[in-house]
Amino acid sequence: MNLPQKVIMFGGKGGVGKTTTSAASALHFSSLGEKTLILSTDPVLSLSDMFEKKIGDKETLIAENLYAVELSSDEVLRRWKEKFGDEVYEVLSSFAQVDYDIIDYIGGAPGIDEEFMLDYILELADKGEYDRIVWDTAPAGHTMRLLNMPVQFIEHLDAAARVYMSMKDSMDKLQRAAGIKRSRRSIFDIIDSWKELAEEIAGFLRDGEKVGFAGVTIPEALGIYQIERIISDFDAYGLKTGHIIINGVIQEADCEFHRARMQMQKGYIERIRQNYGSIAQIIEIPLFHYEI
Template identity: 30%
Template sequence: MSGLEVDPVDEEAEAEATGETNTIEVTPTDSVDDGPADPVQDADEDRQTIDVEPTDDPVDGPSYVLYGGKGGVGKTTMAAATALDSARRGTRTLVVSTDPAHSLSDTFETDIGPKPEPLDDEIPLYAAEIDPDAALEEGQAAFAAEGGPDALGGLGQFMGEESPMEMLFGGAMPGSDEAVAMQTLLEYLDDDRFDRVVVDTAPTGHTLRLLQLPEIMDTMMGRIISFRQRVGSMVDGLKGMFGGPMDEEPDGMEDLEVLRARIERLRAVLRDPERTDFRIVMVPEEMSVLESKRLRSQLEEFEIPVGTVVVNRVMEPLAEVTDDVEGEFLQPDLESCAFCQRRWDVQQNALMEAQELFRGTDVRRVPLFADEVKGEAMLEVVAACLR
């Protein structure tokens, strides 16, 4: 990929000191005179339509794709576009949103429920928007406060009417939204209906709590299992003293061990770049760059590699990004529009600051479109930029 011209450092010296780099090239553009206001043109109104060159190439990438980043940078759009493109190439794909502020339905312009349902009869595309509150109320979350005396391997039987989560945390487990999201990932990890799962994660803070949960829960499971074994041994001893039957395996212990093994498997999958691509989405603004850097640094602490950085809303013509799309799009006028010129300077400065973030990753960029990206036509355009 070409170098970013605004970077004042010696690129050869920098590359030698830090390893291979990936930078992006942003070129000023002219405006489209008398261009259409709507990028997706309606043929019935005698306007040009978008034509996206299809590809029959099979999906060559990991089975799990997670999009993360600051709120409002376009994670949902990227996840929806990736899933649509994957399904159009014949891969059975599920796109799932773990963001409590759902917008997947709006992006696809159709109602999406909390369970995977097909979106199209012609392609193998499924979607789900996880509703943490509903999942907790229905008792679908493995770590809900309302687990009752049979929750967590029967541990509640030794606590009277108080639930395990109330005893351990004084209420519902912290980060219950993330717990539901993690349970969902565990569920779909073993779902043979899908060859690929694309996840639209919540904003950065929620995502990091989600990624911490395997570690937290693994520790918690270990303590609960140890406690359950000690209490079980004590109860069995009392039973033996009074001639009662001895349990070979305490109630619920097998379920706890299975859950612990699944948590460990999820952790291993997230850390395997051959199976999972964690993609950071950012916009060329200073605040987004700073948060993206923090996210990548914290992901490294969890040993979760970042394979791709997506730069969204870049002020460049679509033709500079992909040759697979034909159609007219409004472009910024950097010659006579003072607002466009100012935003161009902001983007250039931000992209220069982001060079460290780009190192060692694939960099994809998506132009700034004049209109909102929603519906399959525009999602196909975004997908062409992400290939």
């Protein structure tokens, strides 16, 4: 595969071989001497099973030039607290008497883990520690929600600012009455910084020179329908599909069953080639009679 981008996303419906193909690609890049990280954001963490080694939340050496990490929501929350917890607490405690545990509650708000999961990937790309980052994404629905999160996050922050403004006068009076010290930073400072981060993440994901997408499917109806929808959704988002991997292709038919399946697959493969052959590299992976 010709994959010039630093970050390569592998996506598709569940069970089509995203983890297998992303792991094989990561091994390929590392064998070329490129320092490679394979990163999974799938809630069903399977890289440990794939490489037969405990991986978890920390970047773990798998082989020469190859590292892996399974990023969980708990680890994302820990990183968020480490990066933003103190400033959020400073602002919250300036207008209410709250314990530091309030940060755990804020960190559990909808969208926080997804947004700062993307922040982590952006940081990895910007640091330059790895030549390649192979991103084994969650099944299609989870991934689209993740990609839409920067825009939704900005909308939520705008709403939070409006609510804060409507309450600001009352809170100022309560602060003065209670003798609570005013924070050096306002909640608007935090909202503005998070909006800038969300905009930076959205721009990063749409940058075709930095981020590439390889769609993975199987030559069956549901797999084809879903990969077509994913490609359409990604295109509307601004993320172009550079490769489509068709997994489990029968190449030799030695019985009636295989002949029928092979004929069925040919129709779906031709459909993909006709619809996307001019914009993406189509790769067929054979169905092997043994485990990979």
